[in-house]
Amino acid sequence: MSLDGWNTVLVLGGIRSGKSEFAESLVAGAPAVRYVATSTAGGPEDAEWTARLAAHRARRPGSWTTEETADQPRRLADVLASAGPGETLLVDDLGGWVTVLLDPAHQPADDEATVAELAAAVRDTAARVVLVSPEVGLSLVPTTPLGRAFTDALGAANRAVADACDAVALVVAGQPVWLKPVAVPRTAEVPTRRSAAANGASGPVAAAETPLPTVLTPGTSAPATAGTGAGGDWAAPTMALPMVATGLVIQAGMELPMPDEDAGGQAVDRLGTLDVPGAGFGTLERVVTFAAATQGTANPTPWTTVRALLLHGDHTGGAAAGSVPGDSSRRAEQARAGAGPLARLAAEVGATLQVVDTPSSAPMEQEPALGGAAVESALRYGWRLAEEAADAGVQLLVLGACGAGTETAAAAVLAATAGAEAPAVLGRVYTADGQIDDAAWMVRCAAVRDALHRTRNSPRDARDVLAELGGGDVAVATGVLLGATARRVPVLLDGPVGLAAGMISRDLAGQVRHWCLLADHGGQPAVRLAADVLGLTPLLDLRLDLGEGANALAALPLLRSVLSLAAALPVRPRLGGGPDSEDEPDFTEPEPAGPGPTTTHPESGGRAG
Incomplete structure (x- = not known):
């Protein structure tokens, strides 16, 4: 839905x-x-109505x-x-x-x-x-x-x-x-500061228009401002997987597409020829190779059509210890209204924003976080979210989440899939006034411990981990990653929920991690560990903590700039580049510089004297 x-x-x-x-x-x-x-x-006299x-x-x-x-x-x-x-x-x-x-x-x-x-x-x-x-x-x-x-x-x-x-x-x-359709909120007027010289004197602040993100209409791939009709039906079947009457068949060991490794290697070779005065792009070289492999070209272009998915779903019980009641719902509604860090950054980078409500999760220490049927529905729902984005021409998905207890659920998933200890992967808990709440942190650790003890004899396959520990938001996120991989849409991960989904997706389709990019670890231990297991080295070390999804959008302009520069720079002049040359020159075999044969012609027979 x-x-x-x-x-x-x-x-x-x-x-x-x-x-x-x-x-x-x-x-x-x-x-x-x-x-x-x-x-x-x-009634008995109306058989046709009864049949209906x-x-x-x-x-x-x-x-x-x-x-x-x-x-x-x-x-x-x-x-x-x-x-x-x-x-x-x-x-x-x-x-x-x-x-x-x-x-x-x-x-x-x-x-x-x-x-x-x-x-x-x-x-x-x-x-x-x-x-x-x-x-x-x-x-x-x-x-x-x-x-x-x-x-x-x-x-x-x-x-x-x-x-x-x-x-x-x-x-x-x-x-x-x-x-x-749902209307896009009107551009809000917010106070901005102006200098005394601009105002003529110190006085009241002036109002300025602040951009708002594009809000998507339900069931359509186009933004509400486009005035278009209905788009793809998310409940429609996909051709990427075998079908049964109930919809998608998501199973372990699926063969999904892989990025073009040859294009990635060619992009690395091309970067070595570009006319830059220094050593090059450094760590951000990986952005170019990732974009090249996922776009299938040695000269990739910046992502122009970006969609941010914010998954909203709460976890109950000890997992949410220390969370402010109702705060996650407030932030989700804030994002829908075009306010808050995520919405503001989405507007700045020109990304569409989609806030998705996911099923609430039961206390993991007492019972399964989500029922088996609900896990299947959540996986299919996430897959269709990715399909809808692909049908709309989205070139990059940014995956984030907000909800009480999401960090605890991710820690439990890591404990079940990577053998992690909860105290090592659970970040500190902060109160509403910014103080560290060690008591709430210990309750969260105990919730993970008790959940693992409760499920000690349970299987550890993907569906069981989602049902027992992961819950609704992690299940939907897993479906998003699988669907994006099937449709060859790269995903910029941000926060514990997306990384936990990446860990679970390994059992369903090992190709998923190759379509994922991690901009920043945010200083979160769960993200660090999951990224290490998945082989996703963070591009940056800014330790941003603006909320899941917002950290990635803050880094997106830098990633786009790198791709724009790599696409526009010519090759070095000594390799044949010039003001109007942007193509890599053909390779020419250099002449030998020392003793050795001066020719490869067999009739020569001589050597350098």
Whole structure:
């Protein structure tokens, strides 16, 4: 399900338009779905309606739960109002709800008030909600009073709910068109300092426009400002893997693409010929070779289309000891609104930003962090996030995360996959006022210890580690890495979650690490160890700690500059370069400088005298 920037979606469509199937595809990646059925069951005299309901039930995965509201129309608003922030609801459909609403046996005192209550519940719900409704505005005016009453009531309900929803889609002949995408936040005015000379005197600060990152619309590959229609469906099957009815088949030992090593080697040779006054690019030479190998050319170009993925998901129990309650949600919403370090840096470098909610993880010391079915859904969801980025022409993914207990989960993954000790890979815990919290750090270490003891007899394959220790954010991140590798999209890692996903992905596809680049270790011991195991040497040692994803975006301009310089510089003049020459000259065999044969012609037969 597309989870960037919206909570509620209304899916409209005509009869047999495919609206229900499209709505179901939007929630296919959710770990658990509550299906809210609004229509009454068909009686024995209406076999066709009964068959339709049976077909709907058969399509639902076994992990979904069903809730009936047909007998009490007012109850639908209560269900939405009581749903929590971690829940996903699919309401199908409002046509059945209006039918019951108009039934004299169930009709409340005021139909319009009931519709208004439903719209208010949609607007205020904390859950992710997709609602399905028939579109009656394009049909003929019914010839009966009852038919006209139905279309009038449903049309009013559709308008009210559409106004309350974050996004609205219309499905025609199975093709979705987004009518109401999420709008890009308006450019904010923030105070900036100006000198006394500029102001004429010391006085109030002036306002200046600050750039905001491009916000993506749900289910589309284009930004909201582009005005385009719907893009690729994330629930659609991929051609990169074998398919079964449930979607992707992600299994151990997958054969995914490798970067072009020959192109990387040729790029190294080319760098040695460039006309630079010093010794060259130093450590950043690896940026050029990485870009060359992943782009398949000896002269790579800078990444112009970049997408930052921020995975938001909390871990509960001892893993989150010392975390401020609700702080991760605040930062995720801050990023969606274009504020905070990650959003500001994304705007500066021209990257699109996508905030993705992942399943919350249970206390690892007491029970599995995530159920087996939820792990599969999270892996497929991450894969489709990467596919959607590739379809949009993204040349580089930046992978970051925010959430309570993410460092602890990464430490547990490292302990299970690399034999690390929790105290050695868990960074210090800081309070809200910047003080070191040793007590919380010890609780986190104990949580990892107890989780490892609880799972001491469990297998250590990728899925088991994700289910027992990694949780939702690490599982989605693993899927992102696998999908990006399958689509040949390089990934700039930043923070423990991405590195933990890299460790787990080794069992699923060993090619993944060759598509990953680490800009800075951020001074985090878990990142240092995982990078060492994966063979990812950090390019920089700036020890930035701006939040996952933000550190990589801060370093991105430098990496782009190196690629731009390497692509634009000519070769040295003595090798045939000049003002207009940027191509490497053909190699010429040098003449021997000492004793030896002066010619290779067999008829010569002589030697230098």
